[in-house]
Amino acid sequence: MSTLAPPRPEAAQPDKSPPAEVKRWVPSSRWAWALGVVVLWIGIWALTKGNDTLALAGRERTGVQDALAEFRDKVIASRGDNPLIQLTYEIGSGFTSLVDWLQRMVSVENFPRPVPEIGWLGVTAVAVWIGLAVAGWRIALLIAASFVSFGVFGYWSDAVDLLIVTFVAVAVSVLVGMPLAVLMGTGNRAVNAVMTTFLDVFQTIPTFVFLAPIALFFGIGASGAVVATLLYALPPIIRVAGHGIRTVSATTIEATDSAGQTRWQRLAKVQLPMARRTIVVGLNQTTLAALSMATIAAFVDGPGLGQPVLDYLKTVNVGGAFVPGVLIVVIAVMLDRTTTAASEYGERAARGGVDLKRRRIVLAAAAVPVLVCLYMSRTYPWAAEFGDSTWGPRLADAVNDFFGWFTDNFRDLTQGFKDLTSAVLLNPLESLLAESPWWLAAGALLLLAFVLGGLRALVPTLLCVAGLLYFGLWHDAMITLNMTLVGTVLVMVLALVFGVWMARSPKLDLVMRPLLDAGQTIPPFVYLIPVLALFGITRFTAIVAGVVYAAPVAIKLVADGVKAVSPTTLEATRSTGSTTWQEIIKVQLPMARASLVLAANQGLLYVLAMAVIGGLVGAGGLGYDVVLGFARSEEWGFGAAAGISIVLLGIMVDRIARAAAQKTSR
Structure with a gap:
């Protein structure tokens, strides 16, 4: 965020007003x-x-627009023998297989089993335990309330699908983005200029525009959703983490270099640890960007809560769209608060503000009910799949009435x-x-x-x-x-x-x-x-x-x-x-x-x-x-x-x- 630096006091004195007026x-x-x-x-x-407004009448199309349509037809026709198209579809197929496996594990039936491998109770228990481990009990309670709300309002599968697409895209964004962030943070001015230009272009493109070329080269469904989300979520981690690495104190780097450390040691032991807080901010922004794009990806048949929102918007059913829309907000707040609290909790632990022995005991004790919940979710139908709920339709009707x-x-x-x-x-x-x-x-x-x-x-x-x-x-x-x-x-x-x-x-x-x-x-x-x-x-x-x-x-x-x-x-x-x-x-x-x-x-x-x-x-x-x-x-x-x-x-x-x-x- 850019703000003006505070001016010197004498700049406001009456005898200095003529220069100030000239500057203004x-x-x-x-x-x-x-x-x-x-x-x-x-x-x-x-x-x-x-006159000369260049408005197109009806179905009139220009030569350039026809050429783009021909390009699309050629791409579709060359899927069998074009190495580039085969590569992109292989990547998309890999993402589809990963998302499908995760869905069968936690959100949809894994045939012939009529429910997921891990039911809603087990998934919720594991998520709460992870929140307790990385961010403390307050975040654990927030996660518990959020996951329960998915089922209570009738959108358990869609909400978990949205989380799956988001997490897959964020994981790949970190794997790809962190090396680029290191390059940006340690590279010369020319490297920074080139990378900044590309990042500016990607962050200027509206989310909707990502979808057409991605659907063409990677297909629709989970593959298109993950790739679109990945591309939109990648710039924040590169830009913010790169900035954090680049702004590590030069004096600190010089002091450690005097001990004879290598470039890799400087990065691993000085720059990355000192830029940790900024890197987590970049991860937070990447996560929220991924969630934002994952909902837009419903236009290419991506799984998640974006699908019911889009379906209800088409019929102008405001109440019906409101319920999954609110759950998207719940997920956004949950992820935002979790990543922020995890960063603060980690810093407090690094400074000795957390009793690590007590923390291990608490986590070990909390793992016992988690294991029990996992067993129950695989054994009892009520713990494996949320039953029908009237809360969602009732809330939708209330919103429509309001x-x-x-x-x-x-x-x-x-x-x-x-x-x-x-x-x-x-x-x-x-x-x-x-x-x-x-x-x-x-x-x-x-x-x-x-x-x-x-x-x-x-x-x-x-x-x-x-x-x-x-x-x-x-x-x-x-x-x-x-x-x-x-x-x-x-x-x-x-x-x-x-x-x-x-x-x-x-x-x-x-x-x-x-x-x-x-x-x-x-x-x-x-x-x-x-x-x-x-x-x-x-x-x-x-x-x-x-x-x-x-x-x-x-x-x-x-x-x-x-x-x-x-x-x-x-x-x-x-x-x-x-x-x-x-x-x-x-x-x-x-x-x-x-x-x-x-x-x-x-x-x-x-x-x-x-x-x-x-x-x-x-x-x-x-x-x-x-x-x-x-x-x-x-x-x-x-x-x-x-x-x-x-x-x-x-x-x-x-x-x-x-x-x-x-x-x-x-």
């Missing part, structure tokens, strides 16, 4: 130029709108908010972006990139704009960009209000911080469920879901940036008689400008990710195009072009925002 005016002039570009754009748009009551009584309010936002922001901006001639919109975007970020933003924007034109979905890309920008505006409004409030009120920060942390652990798929109930199947549903998804990280960035402003500077401002409003507007927000730009950057990417998923609920644009490519095999080339266009759009807005943030920081 430089970035302001960039925004003035940007405003000028927008005004010029609007003027030309008023004369040319509706949302029915809410929409009946607050329909005018929600509809009014939707209509107001559409009239003020959504419709005018969509008209400007999507109804401008392509050459006008492209030129305006290039000028804005140069004004805000210089050549660092102009070059990638030029490449991305060229790519969007090449793949033939310019009009739909502008519709998606419109939804993303509107969503980002709403995110930043929330971030400014709550971020500044949290920074100025420690009590509110204490209350809001856990809620925001919980919000960041919820997979994006789940956000669609309540928003769908409130706003129905419209593009506005996708925007609001994106706002809810992106708001936590943006609020925290703004709060931390404003909080980092020096108390000495604030005291000097108050001594001149400034009001609270003047203090916020003229001191805290300008000095936290870099954090505000970073919050806008993250908001853009999060909202863009949800705009794609929103294609399921009438969002239109590139998201709908990708979903269409999945639903109809004859539209695969069209959907693939849309997926690539989303990647280009994400990279473009990311690079513009990053370059603007770097200029602002300087």
Whole structure:
């Protein structure tokens, strides 16, 4: 997380104000130029709108989209003799076999045995014992409650399947990612630059876009789900663990090198142990990323809770989707708290804060009931398979009744908010972006990139704009960009209000911080469920879901940036008689400008990710195009072009925002 360093006290003194004003005016002039570009754009748009928009009519397809469809057909036809395709399918087959074996062990019947090899009671007991061993009794209780809830609400098999896919993907991510993290942490600047570029691209790609090429090369089902989850979960462990290794104190390394240690000894005995805490943070982020992607993988028939969520969303059954959605949240919170607590418990044990002898005795004693539970789960049907439960259907009915009551009584309010936002922001901006001639919109975007970020933003924007034109979905890309920008505006409004409030009120920060942390652990798929109930199947549903998804990280960035402003500077401002409003507007927000730009950057990417998923609920644009490519095999080339266009759009807005943030920081 990037925040401004606290300024020196003398920077706020009145006699130093002229230099400070000059520094503030430089970035302001960039925004003035940007405003000028927008005004010029609007003027030309008023004369040319509706011409050369590059909108495709009906089933019309470009040559590039047809070529992508032909590529897919060639890949399918060459599965028998193409070594690369054979290799990818062998890898996928290996993942499928592993997942299938684990499922038959703990979640589905292992024919001719009508139940799994280890029933729910044994699985729960083993999971609780592991939690006790790595993180203590509080986490053990959390795990017990979580596993029992899977069965009580009627989704034991789906929940355990989701955990299986997540754990397989995380295990492979660690095996592949840790060597790359070591290379990144110990390599030279050129190696870091190359790896950082690849990681940036992978983390900019919305989750949905991973699915089409992976389904093509690895197949659908467990294989596609594991590979998609693996690729999405890999960057965090590489980036975070590599950062931890690279930032180990140079003085410590020099001191140990003087003893004549080898490079391997330095890594194993100094760098990895000292970077342990950061590595665990990377593992935590990888686990949550894997869980998030494992739910999206339901689109390629991946096992887990994503399947019932998707099935109920298709029929707009909010209550039915709510129950498995809540269980996904339960899994996310359980994994997040377990990995964090395991790191803290391990550090405490390393410092001698844990009685190891007593710990061994407790674990040995706890193993006895675990063995008993394993025996019972293999012997008694009630301990092997959860019986039918009415809790899930009853909760689903209650949720449907609540949302029915809410929409009946607050329909005018929600509809009014939707209509107001559409009239003020959504419709005018969509008209400007999507109804401008392509050459006008492209030129305006290039000028804005140069004004805000210089050549660092102009070059990638030029490449991305060229790519969007090449793949033939310019009009739909502008519709998606419109939804993303509107969503980002709403995110930043929330971030400014709550971020500044949290920074100025420690009590509110204490209350809001856990809620925001919980919000960041919820997979994006789940956000669609309540928003769908409130706003129905419209593009506005996708925007609001994106706002809810992106708001936590943006609020925290703004709060931390404003909080980092020096108390000495604030005291000097108050001594001149400034009001609270003047203090916020003229001191805290300008000095936290870099954090505000970073919050806008993250908001853009999060909202863009949800705009794609929103294609399921009438969002239109590139998201709908990708979903269409999945639903109809004859539209695969069209959907693939849309997926690539989303990647280009994400990279473009990311690079513009990053370059603007770097200029602002300087």
